Amino acid sequence: MPSGSLLLQGLALGVLTGGLYALLSSGLSLYFGVMRVVMVAHPAFLFLAAYLTYSLHNKAGLDPLLTILVTVPLFFAAGVAIQRLLIARLAAETMAMMSVLLTFAMALVIEGTLGAVYTGSFRSINPEYATKSLDLFGTQLPYDRLIGFGMAALTLAALFVLLKVTRFGRSLRATIQHPQAARLVGIKTERVTGLGFGVGLATAAVGGAVLAIITPFFPAAHWAWIGKLMAIIVVGGLGSVQGAAIAALLLGVVESLVLVTVDATWATMMFYIFLFLTLLVRPQGFFGGRLAQRF
């Protein structure tokens, strides 16, 4: 029987990891919401951002967290460009198949380029606080995770403000809910979609910077994240950022608790078990509210 302190430690780590998952999957929800695009390349962009953070840190001496000042605008612009120039060319009926393949192609292109430029070596950023942790009544909270959680919370908060308060955010939510109706009330959905994509990719920039601090990475690292992040957004409710955030926290905690009580394989398997449960019980996801899409 695992001890109470072990469970508490597992819980603490789970919350911190869940926050990170929430940050990483928020972008995915946006892409899906605005254009029903399955953006398989999102993890690849995450690691592209991680590599850029690494380069900026090493060449320009920038603190990894400050690099997002550079990468976020860059990725935002890239997101808009990708949506306007590439995704918008795809026919709506075959969007599912085509967008998956197109974004899959993007992931390959990114991985290939990263490998050619940086070689296959593992890279990591090792800030001074990397191995220290905060001791909270016997439970250890690693500093790098805390920072990651903090960044995630800040970014998600900013995202919520954007979505709920600003006019753009309302347009975005309207477009997600019902594109034709949105057009009817005068929202320029093409523009909004492009900007929405940009926001999604901008979250990848932040996520990548955080990943760079927490874990070593290599060009092919993104494959491992696709399955988990996809599971999160389905459980949360496709298209709903808040749904994804809640599901991410939940799954992060579940994974961590299973990891400290059973083993690593079962822990990762929980993502897929939850996914299939969602399909059987409530295909539109559990936490999505009105924005959650079934298809």
Next chain:
Amino acid sequence: MTGLGRRFGKPALVLLGAALIASYPWLVPNSYLVYAGVLTMMFAGLATSWNLVGGFTGYVSLGHSAFFGLGAYGTGLLITRAGWPWVLSIVAAGLGVGVFAVIVGIAAMRVRGASFVIVSIALVAAVNLLAQGWRSLTGGSVGLRVPTQYGELTRLEAHYLFFYLFMGLLALTLLTWWFMDRSRFGTGLKAIREDEDKAESLGVPTAGFKVVAFALSALFVAFGGGLYAVWFRNLDPIFVFSILIGSYMVLMSLLGGVRYLFGPLLGAAIVAPAGEFFLLRLGETQIHLTAMGLLLGVVVLFMPEGIIPAVAKLFGLRRPPAASIREDTAEQRATLEEAAVQ
């Protein structure tokens, strides 16, 4: 133009093509090219099997390699643990996977479009995890080794044998596609692809039909996996359960044209050697991945109907546009929409 030419033109061409393909192993100068031929033949079969569900229903499964891997492992385990003869193992494993696919399909096909894609990705990731985690059964990441079942044959002779076995499986799959295309079952599936809700309201048993298509497709893919297990003899879970294999199936079908009988076969004949070519020429760094990615991107953006329509256009053989609105391009519809809004 004589009646004979018109009647026997196309089937004669097909038979000649088949004869040429069948003579491939005899015509190439070394064992490596025969080996490459076996792989291409295998992928042609896998892509055609994928197309049984992807092309007909429009449900895109990126995780079909789950069935490939399960067929391979199932066969391997039946041979090594239960001591069954290999032909029986392949058939039994395939049927088992088919049943599994029915169960999975019932759950997975409750969602459509992009959600279904996500679910298929999760499926292969989950099965991969299971194969690596259940070490006592599958050997974990070490993989499963299937002892040679055709002891007396040399390596080259084994390549010949499996070339024809894979070709036979491909023929079976093509035949299935052909029959489906002509049947009411196939028509129902195509209706699902066009507009599932309307099809359902018109009385097409959509839930049942699409699960059957899914299971059939999984069945043939699993047979392919089983043959692979006996031929290749080394099953590595990271390889047989990878998203990349599933993506190749989709890419090949797409490139060749998902609506054509020989589309996936043609796609396989182009993509498999192209992959080898890229790796040979550019293999010093990861840039060959970029080349593959660009090829895929170009196909998706500029040739979404596949290569057959593009080439057929060259020979002036394009059929008149079909009645279905799905044949419109994005530009045509955008023009229509703009006109409507004004």
Next chain:
Amino acid sequence: MVKTTRVRAGLAILAVVSLALGACSKDEEPAKNASGPIKIGISLPLTGDFSEPGKGIKEGYELWAETVNASGGMLGRQVELIFRDDASDPNRVVSDYESLITQDKVNLVFGPFSSRLVIPAAQVAEDNTMLFVEPAGAAKEVFTQGFKYLFYAAPAVANDHYNYLAEYILALPADQRPKTAAYASLDDPFAKGTAYGLRDKLAAGGIKTVADEVYPPENTDFAAIAARIASKKPEIFVGGTQFEDSVGMLRALQELKVQPKLVAFSTGPTLPEFPEAVKGASEGVLSPVGWALNATYPTNKEFVEAHKKKFGKEPSEDQANGFTVGQVVAAAVKAVGCADPTKDCQTKLAEHIRGGKFDTVVGPLSFDDNGRPEQAHMIQQYIKGKVEIVLPKSSAVQTAELLFPKPAW
């Protein structure tokens, strides 16, 4: 009318294609070119998961070829290496060797990296009765497949990597000897094999296994595993790791404030990037290593010098393993007097290796009937930021005494 034209066009194309293909006849006879360069075929993971060590081994092979050619080549013929990238993919590695052997008709083959890739590759070589000396397939499964032409060119197989350490621990007096041990391994045949080898010996000697974790290769989160281990408070920690997981695991153990008296990781600490990646925490970390920079084995010093000259940096174990493969094969070729891809020659080479003893940069090597090397790996430890060889004690290679217990992180 259009259809007749199409049929005719189709027939014409088919006819031309079949004529073209028919012009090549099957050429299954292995080449017996008595002159010209000796071509050696190699498939390595130059991209993908194993690309780092793959490149290291490539450098080792290249250096060996240069060294051999500078002194007149093998049997008076220059050596030419042909590399293929298998992208860490077992299907590709089979493709590569199949094409190297049957299409390029190489004289000899050298092995790839990783036990996962070595087994399917060795199958190709075995089916073609080609000698297969490999630098990096050490898992026990490699040697139980019945391969008669395979040899692993390093001191010991995976399960024996920690032998000297096991000996040392069990020889400690009872009041100093640790009582509990925790293990965490990557689910990889080699990495796991090393940890399990040590685990079995220690368990047999009475040291309790309080944790035995295995994590899948994609795992990047070691904090939870470290939490599990922390709750057991082990006195020994052994990581059956490869590269970045050793760094991740070590950092996680630090974060969870685990303080064992003895810490060992496989592979990771032998890489030059390790101390930088873990900052000061490398102090006291043990690792099995097959090759040592300052070992005084004949040919090692020249190897190190030549490597520094060619690549501008010191070699590490990967380059040494590659170089060793070359040395063993070169010695066999010289002794047997042939380098043809014929069954006769390759079998003679294999028999010679099986029965011989070879001087290499990793020391003297000899092999058993299944291709296993019969020596043992050394144990290195980071002491005051430097790599020292601490075991075997009182041997020519030892450079410092083993630091025990490990200073706290």
